[in-house]
Amino acid sequence: MTKVQIDFHLQHALDDELMTRIAGAYSIYGIQKIRLAPSEDGLMVEYDATRLRPAEVHAALTRAGIPVALK
Numbered sequence: 001m002t003k004v005q006i007d008f009h010l011q012h013a014l015d016d017e018l019m020t021r022i023a024g025a026y027s028i029y030g031i032q033k034i035r036l037a038p039s040e041d042g043l044m045v046e047y048d049a050t051r052l053r054p055a056e057v058h059a060a061l062t063r064a065g066i067p068v069a070l071k
Contacts, residue, residue, distance in 0.1 A: 001048050002048065003047070003048065003049070005044055005046045008070060009068065009070075010041050010068060014041075030057075031057065034046075043066075045057055
């Protein structure tokens with residue numbers, strides 16, 4: 001397993017629904033850890049690079065209803 005971290009910018013303000021969606025993203029295959037940036041406008045996602053590529057992580061988060069853009 002090769003752990004890689006990628007940073008995303010949240011495109012919408014953080015609310016309870018978005019927090020629920022982020023918590024649900026832990027079930028996405030290959031995603032190891034998700035942390036909210038201290039400024040609360042971004043996510044730091046740690047994933048297994050042997051299973052996912054950055055574009056696939058972005059697509060998976062988008063499908064999960066988490067509006068993000070690569071930094």
